[in-house]
Amino acid sequence: MFDESLLSRLLDRALQHGGEYADVFCERRRTVSYRLQDGRVHDATYGVTLGVGIRVVVGESAGFASSDDLSSEALMEAADSAALIARTAPSGKTAAAELRSENVPNLYDCDPVTAIDGARYAALLERADRTARRYDPRVVAVNAHVVDELQEVWIASSDGRYVRDCRPLVTLGIQAVATDKKERSSGYVGDGGRTSIAYFDRQTPEMLAEDAARIATVNLSAVPAPAGEMAMIVGAGGGGVLLHEAVGHGLESDFNRRGTSLYSGRVGERVASELVTIYDDGNLHEERGSLNVDDEGVLGQHKVLVENGVLRGYMQDTLNARLMGAQSTGSGRRQSFRFAPQPRMCNTYMPNGDSTVEEIVASTQRGIFAKSFAGGQVEIAKGDFVFMVGEGYLVENGKITAPLRNATIVGNGPDAMRKVVAVGNDSRLARGHYTCGKGGQNVPVGVGMPTVKISSITVGGTQT
Amino acid sequence: MNDARAIELACEALELASAAGAQTAEASVSIARRFHAEARDNAISKLEASTGKGLFMRVFRGGRKATLTTSDFSPDGMSDAIRRAVAQADQVAVDEFAGLPDVVAGEAVDLALFDPRIADRDGAEKVDDAIKLERLIREADARVVNSSGSNYTDAIAVTAIANTSGFSAVYSWTRAGRSTGPVALDGGVKRIAHYGTAGRYLDDLEAAGSVATTAVRRAVDLFGARKPPTMRVPVIFERDVAATFLDDIFAAASAGNVAIDNSWLTERTGSRVGSELVTIVDDGRLVGKLGSSPFDGEGVPTQRTPVFERGTLRTFLYDTYYGRKLGAASTGNSTGGGIGPNNFYLEPGAMSLEELIAATPLGVLVLDTIGFATEHASGTYSRGARGFFIENGELAYPIDEFTVAGQYVDMLANIDSVANDLQFDATVVSPSFRVSELMVSGN
Numbered sequence: 001m002f003d004e005s006l007l008s009r010l011l012d013r014a015l016q017h018g019g020e021y022a023d024v025f026c027e028r029r030r031t032v033s034y035r036l037q038d039g040r041v042h043d044a045t046y047g048v049t050l051g052v053g054i055r056v057v058v059g060e061s062a063g064f065a066s067s068d069d070l071s072s073e074a075l076m077e078a079a080d081s082a083a084l085i086a087r088t089a090p091s092g093k094t095a096a097a098e099l100r101s102e103n104v105p106n107l108y109d110c111d112p113v114t115a116i117d118g119a120r121y122a123a124l125l126e127r128a129d130r131t132a133r134r135y136d137p138r139v140v141a142v143n144a145h146v147v148d149e150l151q152e153v154w155i156a157s158s159d160g161r162y163v164r165d166c167r168p169l170v171t172l173g174i175q176a177v178a179t180d181k182k183e184r185s186s187g188y189v190g191d192g193g194r195t196s197i198a199y200f201d202r203q204t205p206e207m208l209a210e211d212a213a214r215i216a217t218v219n220l221s222a223v224p225a226p227a228g229e230m231a232m233i234v235g236a237g238g239g240g241v242l243l244h245e246a247v248g249h250g251l252e253s254d255f256n257r258r259g260t261s262l263y264s265g266r267v268g269e270r271v272a273s274e275l276v277t278i279y280d281d282g283n284l285h286e287e288r289g290s291l292n293v294d295d296e297g298v299l300g301q302h303k304v305l306v307e308n309g310v311l312r313g314y315m316q317d318t319l320n321a322r323l324m325g326a327q328s329t330g331s332g333r334r335q336s337f338r339f340a341p342q343p344r345m346c347n348t349y350m351p352n353g354d355s356t357v358e359e360i361v362a363s364t365q366r367g368i369f370a371k372s373f374a375g376g377q378v379e380i381a382k383g384d385f386v387f388m389v390g391e392g393y394l395v396e397n398g399k400i401t402a403p404l405r406n407a408t409i410v411g412n413g414p415d416a417m418r419k420v421v422a423v424g425n426d427s428r429l430a431r432g433h434y435t436c437g438k439g440g441q442n443v444p445v446g447v448g449m450p451t452v453k454i455s456s457i458t459v460g461g462t463q464t
Numbered sequence: 465m466n467d468a469r470a471i472e473l474a475c476e477a478l479e480l481a482s483a484a485g486a487q488t489a490e491a492s493v494s495i496a497r498r499f500h501a502e503a504r505d506n507a508i509s510k511l512e513a514s515t516g517k518g519l520f521m522r523v524f525r526g527g528r529k530a531t532l533t534t535s536d537f538s539p540d541g542m543s544d545a546i547r548r549a550v551a552q553a554d555q556v557a558v559d560e561f562a563g564l565p566d567v568v569a570g571e572a573v574d575l576a577l578f579d580p581r582i583a584d585r586d587g588a589e590k591v592d593d594a595i596k597l598e599r600l601i602r603e604a605d606a607r608v609v610n611s612s613g614s615n616y617t618d619a620i621a622v623t624a625i626a627n628t629s630g631f632s633a634v635y636s637w638t639r640a641g642r643s644t645g646p647v648a649l650d651g652g653v654k655r656i657a658h659y660g661t662a663g664r665y666l667d668d669l670e671a672a673g674s675v676a677t678t679a680v681r682r683a684v685d686l687f688g689a690r691k692p693p694t695m696r697v698p699v700i701f702e703r704d705v706a707a708t709f710l711d712d713i714f715a716a717a718s719a720g721n722v723a724i725d726n727s728w729l730t731e732r733t734g735s736r737v738g739s740e741l742v743t744i745v746d747d748g749r750l751v752g753k754l755g756s757s758p759f760d761g762e763g764v765p766t767q768r769t770p771v772f773e774r775g776t777l778r779t780f781l782y783d784t785y786y787g788r789k790l791g792a793a794s795t796g797n798s799t800g801g802g803i804g805p806n807n808f809y810l811e812p813g814a815m816s817l818e819e820l821i822a823a824t825p826l827g828v829l830v831l832d833t834i835g836f837a838t839e840h841a842s843g844t845y846s847r848g849a850r851g852f853f854i855e856n857g858e859l860a861y862p863i864d865e866f867t868v869a870g871q872y873v874d875m876l877a878n879i880d881s882v883a884n885d886l887q888f889d890a891t892v893v894s895p896s897f898r899v900s901e902l903m904v905s906g907n
Contacts, residue, residue, distance in 0.1 A: 032552070037724050040557035046549040048534035050541065051516075061507065066514040068535040078514065085511045088591065116548060118555035141725035177725040177841050186726065186841040219842070227869065227905035228694040260612050260647050262654055332839040337517060377834040377848075381612075381647055381656035384865055386848030408608070408835055408846035410867045410905075460846045460867025463904040464694060 007156035012098035013079035017086035026304035038127035097160035108194040155297035178216035187215025190433025225407035225461025238372030240447030246413040250330035253320035261388030272417030274309040282346035288432030289347035289446035296332035335441035349448030353423025383413035406461040424451030470624035486523040493857040496621035527558040561788040569759035597666035600676035612645035657682035689862035696829035706894035719786035728843025738876035739774035748806030755807035755891035761800030813882035866906035
């Protein structure tokens, strides 16, 4: 669809006024989705994203233009637009190297969807609906969606890299709403990965729907969350949102190159309790955040971010790596061809520690157990974060007691990481349904974690 | 020129849909030229300029609906995508409420949504706009040591909608904005603040000097911030934070959430929810405002809809589908695929924010929050926050790393003062207001 000679000509054109680096990102994405509400399939959507993004890098500056018109005139015009940066920020001339086609590994099975078997998607949703309603009569509504996406990319850069990749991504999301006339609550569970829809033969809609219904009904008897500082136990899997917000974003290289992150210039320093080790991994089999190659054509990699509490490195894209004298870590990602890449996380997780969950709970006099998070956000300069607890419980005298209603946790990244006092031996990745937003761009990511205890954190409830 | 092109593409899509077996269909095409310049350290660091097109389409066959979005306007690409979407409708349940709207916009109304000055603005001038803002934040205060960038953005666009009942209409719009993120060094702590302005007209934008001053003040005023004590106190939400609260009120008032039992406002229509001071309006007809448009995403004329009047919930906000389902008329809030706000705002009061602070013996002023609502069924509000502790009607000391929490329903009922500082610099906006009692959680 996008041949090498066209990409070569676009790179030459992009560098017409100079620049140190240029790349061309071509994308064709097809998305099939179905949505269920009121017990029936309510909507079906077909989506196509097709276009080309062209970027020219001059020192710390980047020019970018995209086109959804694939005529060579329109693409050349986009290259001209991107090239304007080299007039604003003049630099020496670079010639684009001859393109060499590179092979990429395959972390995901990828059979391009040619025929859409609509009945198969509809059946997944209907099974989820039936299961959630059967679980408990207090479940009054089920909303579910299934998305099957295939993104093909062709990436060429002025240093001669030319790669193709074909990335599947499936997601099944189920929300159960429960009410007992007095209270109303909901539970959400999502799962998926970079694989085919057959994934849900293993992770069945029944398993997921039952969990969504369980959370919704448990939350009906939830008590208002406490307010103030106390211990927090973070649950295995979904607790990884904590790492993503509290540490991950602060280790993205754009913030560090610009010196706006609190972790800037601190590689080799102690930034967390020595129990804390954090990896970001682009090449885990079939995981939602995995990439054979990133959106700059660089191989997905295993990165050690923090090791025994010591900061080891940042997540790099090519632009920031070049300016920091480092190598790209395969972390350059973009939402679509309409956006320039940014350094981003892939699958961020903490490996196993030595404690058992039982020991961790038994050691906690008063606190909360955040089994999963429904989302979070961080401000990277000072490192303050919040996250919203999806499923949480009170911990009293070493025992898990009442479920908690909609608690929010607020803290500071390095402070929370210094207060990690126990790490469990049950590390796993959360079900794949997380999407990370940064600078107006959304990308799929994975998170993971063993059960972890933080000695003190602020819980934003309403009860003193 | 793009007006005609957008209508033409929408009509082509309708023909392809009919050929693919759709009985009725609706096509919306937008063509937008977007520009973004980011400056850092007195130099341009990012320059983006692109024209993008998008087709959004709904096709109906035998009471079943499917939806299509595509950026592929090649003849083969368009017909293939439309054929697939029409075929996908087969798996959808027959739904008596699905279909084209009964009422569509008639005569064109001019809401003054297009500023030719933005359309004609020279590229170099736009770049200078960003560079000037970046220079101003650094000049404003010596403690500003860095920035996450200063930006100028604009968009010049047309939106066209056509359906198989013979409706077609188009309007042009512009939007521009400037924003900045100064970083100030507070001992060993970096403090960043974000502030910006946006509007349909260049002249509606807050001046660069004022944007810079406000952004820098928000960073340096927080120097030495500490956690407040955990307590119940009156809380003032400054207008930008108040607007994020209104986002959540909009979500709960959206018929799409009400219909799927995902709103704490369900079954509250006609009842008193908020205090006397709570009048919340959705208005798509305000001249020259960011949330205004002559018609919504399915061609239904926009209107002024009071959602809360003096505390009483009058109506939810509907598109055609959820209107039919819940027995109401569309309020002109369709985005095409869902329900969205026009200009959604809380009516302002008479006093200034300064007067409101002075009238608060003990309390908290919230200047910024992080976090967002993840579900609307239970109606619990909880956010991470920063701002000031108020003592004797004065800002006593800056505070951060705390949360503010309560139930939306109590918060609306406890709004006891609304300020006069409403500005239409986004689609969902609010003046600052005070809630008489809320849980603040810190130490």
